[in-house]
Amino acid sequence: MPMNDSLPALSSSLRRPLERFYEYLRAEKGLSLHTQRNYKQQLETMALQLMTLGLKEWSQVDASWVRQLASKGMREGMKPSSIATRLSSLRSFFDFLILRGEMTANPAKGVSAPRKKRPLPKNLDVDEVGQLLEVTDDDPLSIRDRAMMELLYGAGLRLAEMVSINVRDISLSAGEIRVVGKGDKERKVPFAGQAKQWVTNWLKVRGELANADEKALFVSKLGVRISHRNVQKRMAEWGQKQSVASHISPHKLRHSFATHMLESSNNLRAVQELLGHENISTTQIYTHLDFQHLATAYDQAHPRAKKKRSD
Structure with missing residues (x-):
């Protein structure tokens, strides 16, 4: 499965940094194909949401935008663990952009996923x-x-x-x-x-x-x-x-x-x-x-x- 098969739907300013990130995951990080596909799915979903909201550059994203993405996931019924995975992929991507000098701070660092509800133990009768x-x-x-x-x-x-x-x-x-x-x-x-x-x-x-x-x-x-x-x-x-x-x-x-x-x-x-x-x-x-x-x-x-x- 090609790593960039759904990217044409994104604007070039959002798509190209993602392409570089995918290559980085493959060549330098050596992540499994399953992990690469997971990152791709999560990041492109968020990129499309941000583009719909009017953002054109990754550098425009701040913590409030990231919180909106998390809130949207909650409204859509995503599990807290899935939202945590989504935010983790976004943090990794922004760390990559900082490493490449394309961003100066990671706006996803201060945003946490909703807590998982701990199942309460069944009481004794x-x-x-x-x-x-x-x-x-x-x-x-x-x-x-x-x-x-x-x-x-x-x-x-x-x-x-x-x-x-x-x-x-x-x-x-x-x-x-x-x-x-x-x-x-x-x-x-x-x-x-x-x-x-x-x-x-x-x-x-x-x-x-x-x-x-x-x-x-x-x-x-x-x-x-x-x-x-x-x-x-x-x-x-x-x-x-x-x-x-x-x-x-x-x-x-x-x-x-x-x-x-x-x-x-x-x-x-x-x-x-x-x-x-x-x-x-x-x-x-x-x-x-x-x-x-x-x-x-x-x-x-x-x-x-x-x-x-x-x-």
């Missing part, structure tokens, strides 16, 4: 949580692990928050834990029931593992603060041992906490505070909630939104 937490072993490590799982599910903590808890951060009498969340923001979270009971059980045997001067609530068998990786490994192992079909992770327990709390209370604001989310939109996305019930609550409660009664 209540029965699966019960199956997982039915840990009856009485050795200190098993008691520690159940206490960690009960706390992750019972208080909705992030893994980093739980690992960073010190013994002095726990108030059994008040049923509160002081945690430090994202951005070093401190908050108090309530814990009760099984979570409180198993943290109490763990504190009774913690001294059998912890070094004398260790401040961490949860420690490894070496006596020091347990690592993130160790917690993840132990959670996965307990999932297998307890014959839970889903893969178990600390985040999945937090996600299950949020989902089950929301299903029971229908109180998005309270769940937001418990999770330590700065913005309520984060909680809404995190829990797969339809935002419609917030609009309904607004319509029913806000004095300027209530419908007037007919006389």
Whole structure:
């Protein structure tokens, strides 16, 4: 397939730099034919769009034009990964023009593709949580692990928050834990029931593992603060041992906490505070909630939104 088979549709001022770039990719960079074709497809699509918008020279392109190209891709339903690929090819092309002295700055350098939406983990149902937490072993490590799982599910903590808890951060009498969340923001979270009971059980045997001067609530068998990786490994192992079909992770327990709390209370604001989310939109996305019930609550409660009664 010739590398320049669709270029005649472009003006010569846009086409010729692309032809030189394709030759550079082939002769100097030694890229595969598949990669060369991908660059060609992406760049010529954008070149045609720019020409339609009235641009005649590549030197006319600035960051605002590049953002327009990205926005156009979004409107056309392109995936974030495809837009990222398109912008990457444009950055490489402009780097080539800078190398050849035809441009002085790369207008695509400061433009990023939209973030990929991270798929949220499927939450456990209540029965699966019960199956997982039915840990009856009485050795200190098993008691520690159940206490960690009960706390992750019972208080909705992030893994980093739980690992960073010190013994002095726990108030059994008040049923509160002081945690430090994202951005070093401190908050108090309530814990009760099984979570409180198993943290109490763990504190009774913690001294059998912890070094004398260790401040961490949860420690490894070496006596020091347990690592993130160790917690993840132990959670996965307990999932297998307890014959839970889903893969178990600390985040999945937090996600299950949020989902089950929301299903029971229908109180998005309270769940937001418990999770330590700065913005309520984060909680809404995190829990797969339809935002419609917030609009309904607004319509029913806000004095300027209530419908007037007919006389």
